[in-house]
Amino acid sequence: MQADVAVLGGGSWGTILAHLAAHNGQRTTLYMRSPEACEVLNTTHTNPRYLGDSALHPGITATSDLELAVRGTPVVIFCVPSKASRAVARSAGAFITGDQVVLSATKGLEPESFHTVTALLRAETCALKLGALSGPNLAKEIMRGQPSATVVASHYREVIERATQALHSELFRIYGQDDLRGVELAGALKNVIAIACGAAAGLGFGHNVRALLVTRGLAEIQRLGVKLGADPLTFSGLAGVGDLMVTCSSELSRNFRVGRGIAQGKTLDEVVEELGEVAEGVNTTRVALALAAREGVQLPITEAVGALLDGEVQAQEILGDLMGRAARYEIDFDYTAEVG
Amino acid sequence: MRAEDQDRAIAEVVSRVVGGVTQGGSQALERALAETIYHERKRVERGAPSRARTRALAAWDKRRSQLVRGSDTVRRRVLEELVTGFAREVLGNFDPRVHALATRAVPFGLSALLHASSPQQLLQRFPQLGLDDRIEVNGAVEHALALRDKGTLVCVPTHSSNLDSIVLGYGMHEQGFPPLLYGAGLNLFKNPLMGYFMRNLGAYTVDRRKTAPIYKQVLKEYAGVALEFGYHSLFFPGGTRSRSGEVESKLKLGLLGTTVKAYANKLARHDPKPGLFVVPMVLSYELVLEAETLIDDHLQAEGKARYIITDDEFSSPLRVFQFMRGILELDARIYLTLMPPRDPFGNLVDREGRSLDASGRTIDTSRYLCAAGDGPVDDPNRDQEYTRELGQQLTRDYLRGNTVFPTHLVAFAAFAELEAMHPQRDLYRLLRAGAEDESMVFGDLARSCDALRERLLAMEAAGEVRLSRRVRTLDGGDLVVHALRSWGTYHTHSALTRRGDRIDATDRNLLLYYRNRLQGYGLGAS
Numbered sequence: 001m002q003a004d005v006a007v008l009g010g011g012s013w014g015t016i017l018a019h020l021a022a023h024n025g026q027r028t029t030l031y032m033r034s035p036e037a038c039e040v041l042n043t044t045h046t047n048p049r050y051l052g053d054s055a056l057h058p059g060i061t062a063t064s065d066l067e068l069a070v071r072g073t074p075v076v077i078f079c080v081p082s083k084a085s086r087a088v089a090r091s092a093g094a095f096i097t098g099d100q101v102v103l104s105a106t107k108g109l110e111p112e113s114f115h116t117v118t119a120l121l122r123a124e125t126c127a128l129k130l131g132a133l134s135g136p137n138l139a140k141e142i143m144r145g146q147p148s149a150t151v152v153a154s155h156y157r158e159v160i161e162r163a164t165q166a167l168h169s170e171l172f173r174i175y176g177q178d179d180l181r182g183v184e185l186a187g188a189l190k191n192v193i194a195i196a197c198g199a200a201a202g203l204g205f206g207h208n209v210r211a212l213l214v215t216r217g218l219a220e221i222q223r224l225g226v227k228l229g230a231d232p233l234t235f236s237g238l239a240g241v242g243d244l245m246v247t248c249s250s251e252l253s254r255n256f257r258v259g260r261g262i263a264q265g266k267t268l269d270e271v272v273e274e275l276g277e278v279a280e281g282v283n284t285t286r287v288a289l290a291l292a293a294r295e296g297v298q299l300p301i302t303e304a305v306g307a308l309l310d311g312e313v314q315a316q317e318i319l320g321d322l323m324g325r326a327a328r329y330e331i332d333f334d335y336t337a338e339v340g
Numbered sequence: 341m342r343a344e345d346q347d348r349a350i351a352e353v354v355s356r357v358v359g360g361v362t363q364g365g366s367q368a369l370e371r372a373l374a375e376t377i378y379h380e381r382k383r384v385e386r387g388a389p390s391r392a393r394t395r396a397l398a399a400w401d402k403r404r405s406q407l408v409r410g411s412d413t414v415r416r417r418v419l420e421e422l423v424t425g426f427a428r429e430v431l432g433n434f435d436p437r438v439h440a441l442a443t444r445a446v447p448f449g450l451s452a453l454l455h456a457s458s459p460q461q462l463l464q465r466f467p468q469l470g471l472d473d474r475i476e477v478n479g480a481v482e483h484a485l486a487l488r489d490k491g492t493l494v495c496v497p498t499h500s501s502n503l504d505s506i507v508l509g510y511g512m513h514e515q516g517f518p519p520l521l522y523g524a525g526l527n528l529f530k531n532p533l534m535g536y537f538m539r540n541l542g543a544y545t546v547d548r549r550k551t552a553p554i555y556k557q558v559l560k561e562y563a564g565v566a567l568e569f570g571y572h573s574l575f576f577p578g579g580t581r582s583r584s585g586e587v588e589s590k591l592k593l594g595l596l597g598t599t600v601k602a603y604a605n606k607l608a609r610h611d612p613k614p615g616l617f618v619v620p621m622v623l624s625y626e627l628v629l630e631a632e633t634l635i636d637d638h639l640q641a642e643g644k645a646r647y648i649i650t651d652d653e654f655s656s657p658l659r660v661f662q663f664m665r666g667i668l669e670l671d672a673r674i675y676l677t678l679m680p681p682r683d684p685f686g687n688l689v690d691r692e693g694r695s696l697d698a699s700g701r702t703i704d705t706s707r708y709l710c711a712a713g714d715g716p717v718d719d720p721n722r723d724q725e726y727t728r729e730l731g732q733q734l735t736r737d738y739l740r741g742n743t744v745f746p747t748h749l750v751a752f753a754a755f756a757e758l759e760a761m762h763p764q765r766d767l768y769r770l771l772r773a774g775a776e777d778e779s780m781v782f783g784d785l786a787r788s789c790d791a792l793r794e795r796l797l798a799m800e801a802a803g804e805v806r807l808s809r810r811v812r813t814l815d816g817g818d819l820v821v822h823a824l825r826s827w828g829t830y831h832t833h834s835a836l837t838r839r840g841d842r843i844d845a846t847d848r849n850l851l852l853y854y855r856n857r858l859q860g861y862g863l864g865a866s
Contacts, residue, residue, distance in 0.1 A: 074714070094701060097707040098705060098710075099707040099710035156721065157721045158711065158719060
């Protein structure tokens with residue numbers, strides 16, 4: 001049986017995307033590396049490692065055979081951590097053909113090249129009909145049957161149509177967008193701000209500080225995004241402020257938990273170990289700082305997060321540094337000049 | 341285009357253009373006609389008063405009344421007539437036998453062109469005047485040649501000068517490439533001698549004074565039909581000569597888009613050789629014939645810039661002569677660099693004509709024209725995005741294939757010095773100023789040139805740019821001296837002049853023009 005949708009990567013978000021597609025009546029394959037995990041999913045319809053005993057749609061077929069998952073499947077969704085994306089893309093590239101719609105659901109940037117995931121999909125496969133999926137989508141809330149929405153960004157109308165057909169339901173609204181770069185950058189960069197918010201929460205700060213970090217954080221990731229070719233409006237949408245709101249205030253967000261853990265005195269390694277999943281924000285912080293240096297953009301909050309992750313300073317000192325910066329205008333009047 | 345194909349091509353073009361209009365229904369037909377008649381009548385009106393102009397105006401008025409009173413059938417017929425007229429005019433009388441002769445005669449042609457109005461004795465003093473040993477063709481020449489019998493070549497060069505057509509026609513022929521079909525501005529045909537050669541080099545005419553959208557549609561469809569018929573073609577995707585001196589970073593995607601369409605039609609027709617191979621080409625000059633006019637035009641206030649320039653250096657035999665003399669005296673080369681061929685989707689193509697991905701796996705390009713998991717489907721939005729993808733690859737290829745000469749390097753370094761002297765000035769104020777106390781110290785400029793040269797050498801090693809022999813071997817001071825000599829041999833004013841150990845930026849527009857060739861590499865400023 002030829003599937004309609006293949007999801008590559010059986011972490012929590014990948015599993016949920018497969019669940020949403022199956023819920024939508026799509027014949028869905030979920031590619032996972034571990035044959036044992038596939039076996040468990042196919043027999044018990046659960047993914048205990050990431051989603052506990054939540055019941056998954058029985059229409060999902062898990063496989064550890066990449067070719068079986070990818071070959072001939074009209075819609076392929078990449079949902080593997082950014083560090084592994086290139087290797088998986090290269091392997092999957094052997095089976096991908098030019099007609100297929102290929103989406104990235106990973107909110108991260110490749111550490112060495114600073115590439116967005118769709119950029120490395122373009123480099124490693126022959127796929128051109130590429131798109132990215134990003135928005136405020138906490139895995140655990142979706143598994144409880146709560147509604148949510150996301151953005152699908154692509155230059156190709158066919159990609160948006162196929163993604164909508166595959167995923168749009170009363171549980172999951174899809175909004176189309178053509179600022180592919182902006183959506184991918186917003187999705188990745190917001191994780192850095194989530195770490196900052198987690199750190200503030202870990203120090204016992206309340207809502208004022210969080211609101212400060214969210215709005216000023218949004219301003220700085222937008223500044224960098226625009227320099228890299230994003231549409232500023234994208235940052236006011238679901239993939240920008242929408243996603244930021246959720247990741248910066250929820251105990252369920254991995255990146256938030258990283259920040260909180262460090263502020264409470266744990267080391268980065270301890271926190272990551274405890275999480276049991278990849279927190280993209282850790283890597284994205286370093287990429288964002290390198291990009292900011294290259295583009296000549298100031299990112300005070302991201303710099304602070306970088307120092308915190310490197311263990312150079314204590315969380316308390318950082319907030320003091322941030323508050324000690326000179327007063328300035330909220331709206332940067334040079335901003336339009338930068339947009340050109 | 342061969343005589344036996346011409347009628348077929350015209351019929352095909354007319355049916356596509358007229359079909360495209362009538363698809364939009366009665367209103368679209370009326371609009372297209374009204375628009376064409378309006379633009380054509382305006383064009384005739386702009387001409388000098390004559391009996392022919394009066395007759396032409398009357399003819400357009402008659403057509404206009406036909407349009408108002410006529411039925412759709414009448415309108416359709418009028419549109420067909422107009423489009424057929426445009427199509428006939430566009431097609432050149434291409435004859436392969438004349439072509440072979442014409443390309444051999446190009447260096448002679450140039451001499452003769454000069455001879456037509458410059459003093460006989462000048463020619464006698466420089467009997468070797470010609471471009472033949474000045475043009476160096478390099479890069480993926482063998483690769484592109486290997487593809488000539490495997491499908492249809494689409495050569496897409498950068499565009500700096502009207503001499504490009506001649507350099508291309510001659511250089512490509514010398515390397516053994518087949519004749520290339522291309523659209524050349526009517527101004528190139530104006531000189532009767534040039535016109536004769538241009539036409540027989542495979543050129544068809546593009547009249548930029550014809551502004552009617554239908555006319556542009558005819559040009560585009562003709563380019564596409566020629567590709568579908570398997571004619572190796574050439575066009576400038578930048579659309580016009582680079583005004584700023586920069587390597588093209590924005591391309592006209594309309595004409596480029598004919599490649600995807602032609603490929604789709606070839607596949608649908610089961611053409612045994614459906615492959616289209618896009619060959620990016622970069623022309624690099626140490627001196628550009630029309631530099632002064634082009635940069636002035638670029639600096640005109642937005643909107644005032646002229647799309648058509650008829651009174652530039654190219655139309656002055658004396659200037660062409662001075663330019664040729666400059667090139668000869670400097671022992672300068674004109675580089676024509678071919679970059680590895682791509683398919684219409686931007687993928688690289690091997691010598692067998694197979695498209696490859698980054699891991700060297702063969703790509704079945706016919707799948708790009710299919711709906712996901714399904715069969716072929718027409719999707720203009722998708723095809724447009726493919727073309728954008730190709731365009732982005734081409735602009736990167738152009739930067740990589742561009743050859744840096746001392747004039748570019750020294751201008752870039754000198755302009756950066758000017759900018760550093762006045763960090764608060766915008767470009768226009770920087771260009772207008774010119775006091776003597778703003779001069780640079782020769783040694784400082786030489787050091788900046790050394791530093792820039794080091795960066796360029798590293799970039800060349802990484803395949804990001806190419807360097808001319810002198811840039812590779814000379815040190816900063818010698819580069820400055822050489823650049824000054826280059827500008828001095830040809831341009832009215834040198835971009836830089838030397839006074840003892842001081843260097844003045846005498847012609848800042850010209851300096852900007854040559855400096856801009858290094859724009860787009862992330863080397864900073866402006």
